Amino acid sequence: MDKNGLKAVAIINTHGHFDHIGACDDFKVDVYIHEDDRDSLTNPEKNLSAFFGIPFSLKAYIKTLKDRDSIVLAGINFEVIHTPGHTPGGICLKTDKMIFSGDTLFAGSVGRTDFPGASHDRLLTSIKGKLLILPEDMAIYPGHGPATTLKREKNENPFLNGAQII
8 A cells, every 4th residue: 555545456567578567576466468478577588677687577476468358457447459569469558538558659659669579560550550540539648758649649640640540
């Protein structure tokens, strides 16, 4: 329980890079991740922590997710949208009015694709085919940087500007 009286009930990882999974064991709760990124939670090579000289392997109980799964935590329904590209098992989590995009989509940018297992083409296909088809007024909360909206990214993101839906 933290100073605000909040208690974590689970952790849903949008992908398996160490900068997103490094504190998972601290909370003593179940950890969710897409099935294609599961190995990254226990393999320092796959989560890139070995590359930075700080090998990390998760010890928490791991539950896997797949595209279109629905998970309800603390009364909030999250729809899993598999968006491979930044990692093979990258996901976004959609609620009624917002999307937690992890490292798939940022304000004015998209996730890096220069790491092992990444693909720029796959990332853009994921964004165009699975996110840009959603209502434009949806808020986007990325894994890094400021919040944005789908409308803003459709119109202003240089990686997506003028993108046709596939």
